[in-house]
Amino acid sequence: MKRLTAADAIGLESRPGAHRGAGTLMNSSEELVTRARRGDDEAFRLIFERYARPVISFIYDMVEERELAEELTQETFVRAYKNLRSLREGARFSTWLFGIAKNVARESLRARRRDGSRICLDEQAVLDLSSDASYAPDGRLLDKELNGVIQGALGALDEDKRLVFTLKVFQQRSYEEIAEITGFSVPKLKTDLHRARIEMRRRISPYLGAGNEV
Amino acid sequence: MKCEECAPLMDEYVDGELDRKANESLAAHLAACRSCAALYEELRQEQEIYAHYRRDLEVTPALWTAVRARIEEEKPLLPPATVAPLGRRLINAFAFTRFSPALTAAALALLVVVGAALGLVRYLNSRERADDSAVASKGEGKAVDPPRSSDTAPPGRSKEDGVERNKRDGERVISVAGKGGDNVRKNTPPPASVETARRPVRRAVDPAREAVPFEPERESVMSAAVAGADDLLQNAQQDVDDAETARHVERVQLLLRSFRNARAVEGAHALDVSYEKRQSRELLNRNIVLRRDAEISGNVPARELLDSLEPYLLDIANLRDKPSRDEVRSIRERMRRQEIVAALHVR
Numbered sequence: 022m023k024r025l026t027a028a029d030a031i032g033l034e035s036r037p038g039a040h041r042g043a044g045t046l047m048n049s050s051e052e053l054v055t056r057a058r059r060g061d062d063e064a065f066r067l068i069f070e071r072y073a074r075p076v077i078s079f080i081y082d083m084v085e086e087r088e089l090a091e092e093l094t095q096e097t098f099v100r101a102y103k104n105l106r107s108l109r110e111g112a113r114f115s116t117w118l119f120g121i122a123k124n125v126a127r128e129s130l131r132a133r134r135r136d137g138s139r140i141c142l143d144e145q146a147v148l149d150l151s152s153d154a155s156y157a158p159d160g161r162l163l164d165k166e167l168n169g170v171i172q173g174a175l176g177a178l179d180e181d182k183r184l185v186f187t188l189k190v191f192q193q194r195s196y197e198e199i200a201e202i203t204g205f206s207v208p209k210l211k212t213d214l215h216r217a218r219i220e221m222r223r224r225i226s227p228y229l230g231a232g233n234e235v
Numbered sequence: 236m237k238c239e240e241c242a243p244l245m246d247e248y249v250d251g252e253l254d255r256k257a258n259e260s261l262a263a264h265l266a267a268c269r270s271c272a273a274l275y276e277e278l279r280q281e282q283e284i285y286a287h288y289r290r291d292l293e294v295t296p297a298l299w300t301a302v303r304a305r306i307e308e309e310k311p312l313l314p315p316a317t318v319a320p321l322g323r324r325l326i327n328a329f330a331f332t333r334f335s336p337a338l339t340a341a342a343l344a345l346l347v348v349v350g351a352a353l354g355l356v357r358y359l360n361s362r363e364r365a366d367d368s369a370v371a372s373k374g375e376g377k378a379v380d381p382p383r384s385s386d387t388a389p390p391g392r393s394k395e396d397g398v399e400r401n402k403r404d405g406e407r408v409i410s411v412a413g414k415g416g417d418n419v420r421k422n423t424p425p426p427a428s429v430e431t432a433r434r435p436v437r438r439a440v441d442p443a444r445e446a447v448p449f450e451p452e453r454e455s456v457m458s459a460a461v462a463g464a465d466d467l468l469q470n471a472q473q474d475v476d477d478a479e480t481a482r483h484v485e486r487v488q489l490l491l492r493s494f495r496n497a498r499a500v501e502g503a504h505a506l507d508v509s510y511e512k513r514q515s516r517e518l519l520n521r522n523i524v525l526r527r528d529a530e531i532s533g534n535v536p537a538r539e540l541l542d543s544l545e546p547y548l549l550d551i552a553n554l555r556d557k558p559s560r561d562e563v564r565s566i567r568e569r570m571r572r573q574e575i576v577a578a579l580h581v582r
Contacts, residue, residue, distance in 0.1 A: 049528045062306075069302060071527070073294045081290055091298060099305045103313060164287060171288045189250065190285050196252055215246055222281065 054114050058105050069098055072115065075192060076122050082187040083126040085176050093129055097122045119192070119202045123184065130180060174224035182217035185210050236264040241271045249278045283556075286516075480525050480537050483518070487544050490514050494551055495567060506563055508554055515551035522548055 050071070056064035076097055081090035100121050108117055175183055184203055188194045200207050241264050247253050248261050265272045494511045522541050529537035550566045 049531055052531070062303075065306075066299065066303075067527075067531070069299055073298065074292075077292055077294060077298075078290055081292055087292060090292070094298065095302050095305060098302045099309065102302075102306050103309055106314075164289070167284070167287065168289055168291075171285070172290075190282070191288065196250075211247075218246065218281075225284070 050114050054105065054108065057102075058108075065102060068101075068114075072118055073098070075115075076118065079119065079187060079192055080122055080126050082175060082191060083123075083180075083183060084129055085172065089129065093122075093125045097125050100125070113198075113201075116198050116201050119188070119194075119198075123202055127180070170225055171221075174221050177224060178217055178220060181205070182213045182220070185213045186217035186221065189214055236260045238264075238268060238271055241265075241268070242274065245271075245274060245278060249275070249282060480529070480541070483521055483525055484540065484544070486514075487518055487522070487548070490518060490551070491547060491570065495570065497563075506560075507557055508551070508563070509556040511551055512554055512556065515548045519545065519548040519552050 050068075053064045053068050053071075057068060073094065077090055077094040080093045080097070081087060084090055084093065097118070101118055104121075108114065175186070178186060181203075185199060185205070188199045188202060189196075194202065196207050196210060199205070199210050203210065205213070241261055244253060244257065244261055248258065253261065265275055490511060493514075494508065497506055497508055497511060522545055526538055526541035526545070529535075529541060547566070547570060550569075554562060554566075
């Protein structure tokens, strides 16, 4: 299993808990944004450093391709740079940035659908993964394979459910933030999230041994 | 709360999205209802599995290079950055103190008033001296010494709560002054009452099982190490102005103590550190954020302290839920060694 590093952990930064009552954090992000708005490129670089990992992770979960995720992450930050001045005073920067990332990812998915170039990771592909799956002696699926199973199951969700599931489970956003990022109502996102969990559970359960029952 | 009310709220409960009343009500139901508790446990395990999901992704320097290059291309097309009005800039300059704009404006006004009052006092004093000089020279022809301010501390030094701050060229250096003067504080054993409180409860451990055994000699050393760490953290806390960081450090202290004191539960095959792992992940996230804030604000003591905590948080976060004896021991050994070393680094 890949060890959690500080770089990985910073991806959890967008958790609601990181902002709740965190006067130091909010003012630091606000300060960076204020400086970046005034043309301070070093401040924008620090913003990039802080948010690049969660953004690329989120986009990757949506588009399922690493190189494409890198390109779209670039696009996200360039758009953020260009539109910093349009950010409302007092608005939460990370929510706004994820809104951009969501738009960029969705545009890409739409373009791929139009081109017909999307490779659907359907049920069969997920089932095929099981033939290569390796199990530890206690029945646990080894981490690398589990990653593949999760990724496959995620790719099989429809876009709305994948969006909501990723933002909640992997990015640890609150319902309120997800509603702001996606434009969905809270009831809709709760329903989508619930259904996404059921579908993920159904797809993942067959590959989990005694140690990882869901 | 009944089961039929509980089930639909379970997702939100796991997500931490319920309000306080519903949260407490559901938690109380889970304590009494086995089937709902089992459902909750399934959802919790599911979350654990997703928490292990790792993408094969790196944020490379090349990514920033590409972003920067595109920004440079876009710059000529963008309108010039607007400079905020002077009033807004002044308020923003104080934004790092976390005051609201209204409070910041009030603070500025107060500063102006205080400054004016000081100026007036000095003016009056100088007038008084001038009058005194005029009277003295008229009467006796003697010069009058200017008044001396009493209790002026030597320039560049101030003492506070036993911690001496040596201000050199704007640098703040943490020093620990013990009773003997500028001594580096070494590991001092805690007072007896504290030591008693820290003594772990001994549980019967089946040597045939892979539980982490109770080791008395290591325990006393660990206690001393944690005591040393407590001193280190306490002293550093005195120099760390940020209340947020101080609270975070306190939580890390509690986590390290909990990790040090974790024991195999009777009947279990290995040490269960799943709670410490979860806490460590949360605290690691917070630590990184606070460390970067300290870097940005130039708070060197805070940054150094947070830097020293991060490796422990990473190691504990990376443990399996039921790690082997050796895995736990190696982290505890490092805690013991490096906390002593860290204490010696305090100057």
